[in-house]
Amino acid sequence: MKIWKIEKLNDIPKRSDIHSVYLLPFTEDGKIVITKNERGWDVIGGHIESTDESVLDSLKRESLEEASLFFNNVKAFLVLQFPGADNFMLFHVSNDLDIRDFVSEQDDVLDRDVVSVKEFLHRYYGDKDLMAKIVASALASI
Numbered sequence: 001m002k003i004w005k006i007e008k009l010n011d012i013p014k015r016s017d018i019h020s021v022y023l024l025p026f027t028e029d030g031k032i033v034i035t036k037n038e039r040g041w042d043v044i045g046g047h048i049e050s051t052d053e054s055v056l057d058s059l060k061r062e063s064l065e066e067a068s069l070f071f072n073n074v075k076a077f078l079v080l081q082f083p084g085a086d087n088f089m090l091f092h093v094s095n096d097l098d099i100r101d102f103v104s105e106q107d108d109v110l111d112r113d114v115v116s117v118k119e120f121l122h123r124y125y126g127d128k129d130l131m132a133k134i135v136a137s138a139l140a141s142i
Contacts, residue, residue, distance in 0.1 A: 001130075002081040005137060012076055012090065019087035020047045021059045024138040025071055026095040032120050032135070033099060035066045036111040040125025043134075044069065045091075059092055065105040067112045070098040077141035078134060093138040 006012055022045030025033040034041050044066050045059075052058040056074070063069045071094040078091040102112045115123070117135055124131050 001083060002079075003133075004079050005141075006076050006078060011079070013079060013088045015048070015055055017087050018048060018055060018090050019085070020089050021045055021055055021062065022089065022091045023059055023063055023069075023071065023074070024091065024093045024135060025063070025067075025069060025097050026093070026139070026142065027097060027099075027114060028095065031114050031116055033067055033069055033097065033112065033114050034120050034123070035109050036113070037108045038110070041113075041120065041123040042125065043131075055090065066109045068100040068102045068104075069112075070100070072096040072098075075141055078137050080134075091134060091138065093141050095142050 004011065022043050024043055027033070033044065035044055044063050046062045048055065048058040052061060059074065063071060073096040074092045074094040076090055076092050080089040080091065099114070121128055121132055121135070
């Protein structure tokens with residue numbers, strides 16, 4: 001797996017090479033907004049669609065669809081590429097949030113919660129060590 005922090009704009013892959021975008025949204029008191037799908041609890045995000053005019057538009061769409069969440073002052077902080085993949089996952093962070101009443105706009109999103117980082121990592125369904133590194137990098141980027 002290849003993973004790198006974004007230090008400058010040149011570190012961000014071309015849009016055509018980005019497969020999916022993710023948001024780690026933190027509240028003012030350091031909690032994280034997460035969503036639950038059929039696999040379990042996860043961060044907000046998903047594939048870039050052809051109708052999205054930009055990577056940021058993809059991120060805004062996913063945030064609204066999955067978590068009824070609006071954000072400002074977002075920052076790309078990390079790129080991840082799995083072995084054998086020819087495209088990238090782009091992670092963003094924001095702590096300037098507008099959390100609305102939860103209404104899922106996707107059938108596969110079952111719930112949303114605002115929890116401590118420790119609680120999120122406990123609930124996370126995937127590679128907890130990798131996600132802990134991603135969360136630490138996000139917090140360091142705020």
